[in-house]
Amino acid sequence: MSVLELETEVRAGARPGPRPQSRRLPGRSWHRWISPLVLVVAWQIASATGLLPTRLLAAPSTIAATALDLVRDGTLPTAIAVSLQRVLAGFAAGAVAGVGTALVAGLSRAGENAVDPIMQMLRALPFFGLIPLFILWFGIGETPKVLLVALAVSFPLYLNTFAGIRGVDGKLAEVARTLKLGRAQLVRHIVLPGALPQTLVGLRQSLGVAWLALIVAEQINADAGLGYMINDAREFLRTDVIVVGLLVYSALGLLTDALVRLLERRALTWRREFLSR
Amino acid sequence: MAARVPVQVSPPEVAASVRALTRRFGDRTVLDDLDLEIARGEFVALLGRSGSGKSTLLRALAGLDDEVEGGLAVGESVAVAFQEPRLVPWKRVRANVALGLARGDARARAEAALAEVGLTERADAWPLTLSGGEAQRASLARALVREPGLLLLDEPFSALDALTRITMHRLVLELWSAHRPAVLLVTHDVDEALLLADRVLVLDEGRIAHETAISLPRPRHRDHPDLVSLRTTLLAALGVSPEGTA
Secondary structure, eight states: OOHHHHHHHHHHHHSSSOOOOOSOTGGGTTHHHHHHHHHHHHHHHHHHTTSSOTTTOOOHHHHHHHHHHHHHTTHHHHHHHHHHHHHHHHHHHHHHHHHHHHHHHHHOHHHHHHHHHHHHHHHHSOGGGGHHHHHHHHTTSHHHHHHHHHHHHHHHHHHHHHHHHHTSOHHHHHHHHHTTOOHHHHIIIIIHHHHHHHHHHHHHHHHHHHHHHHHHHHTSSOSSSHHHHHHHHHHTTOHHHHHHHHHHHHHHHHHHHHHHHHHHHHHTHHHHHHHTO | OOTTSOOOOOOTTEEEEEEEEEEEETTEEEEEEEEEEEETTOEEEEEEOTTSSHHHHHHHHTTOOTTOEEEEEEOSOEEEEOSSOOOOTTSOHHHHHHTTSOSSSHHHHHHHHHHHTTOGGGTTSOGGGSOHHHHHHHHHHHHHTTOOSEEEEESTTTTSOHHHHHHHHHHHHHHHHHHOOEEEEEOSOHHHHHHHOSEEEEEETTEEEEEEEOOOOSSOOTTOHHHHHHHHHHHHHTTOOOTTOO
16 A cells, blocks of 8 residues: 555545545645745734734735845846855765766775774764854865865765675675676676665755755855855844744755656666666 | 686587586585586486475586585586576666676667667566566576576576466577577476476485486477386386376
């Protein structure tokens, strides 16, 4: 039984009296929009009546208008471009480091002994706590921000790729042996594709944490980017700009997540066709 | 393969030769000073109860066991079809068959092998979408495309339904007649052994306890009087008393 079917049954059971099970579940998904809409309307009313002062939180209508203004005058696109650049650079560096170390550790016992203890030690460090050191080492420019993102990204990718490599079915490795595959071919045809599903899980985790690391990094001494826009708005009590910045952060997070899911669907077709049978 | 297993190239008339092969797992001796010779093109069935060491012997011949002691000589090309087909799930059927072949004509050879096992139209399918019989055919194609001198079959039909199994028996005989590899078929199905093999061995406590040659022409009928009496003998060798007696 799928989760969806289970949900229908639970919901049906919550209603009084017996009810034929509805099969039009997707058509009823607008039900889920009701409560968020009610919340926004209540928020708008509270703002309009002065119950919720703009100093604490701007009205939804104000936020929408501000967003439009920020797009028109170029502030928001520029800020997004700067932040996106930081995330991309940090992500690229972190992905190379994370997957690279996972390959070293995953493909040989000696590599594991050399790399894994260090990675486990570093992983235990609260990486936001490294910010003061990063500032001392790299100043307040782009480097500490990009490095913080890279550091945050590398651990989920390392852990998942390493686990993925070690989780590859030993029976397939035996097949490779009977087919006389060399070590390079074993890695290319069996180990890496076998580790890919788990690596993609790591990719999703690491992109999530990449945005988080960026937000934290941009709180300190940024002179451009979304974090700067938000900090600047705080000085002038512009809660509308702050909320726009937060919404953009979450939209970018959702967007990258959707990209990974797209990638997953393309890379794991062999699994999808099996599941959808 | 481990250094302490002396591997010689077997003499031309022999596909595999095993001398004083011993395998211990801790205190348990699974293969005990076992001798076996398989002639070129010979179809040998290996019967035995669970835990008798059948699969251990097959794994040793396949070069998958580094800790056997004794002499083991197999020809250049050995191919294996396992009980579960063990297809690589992220490679389409054709790529599974072509895996490890030298580039160039790999694709053509894989397709020829798939045609031989009747899977041409499933060449582009993902392994997880195949039925049990189809997957086992693909696994056979992957073994045969290497033109092995010795084909090792590790209970390849035991998970198939009865009807599919009959079809697969015919297919294996066809392929064997066409390519003439030596075959070692590990099974615990006495009828399967009787229908297919030139020689049936019974493995017990790590040694070959019983050996029968069958010279009947194929295809064989399971009710043939020779096979009926052989069946009783083999079942007795396997420790099963004949039907109707206590």
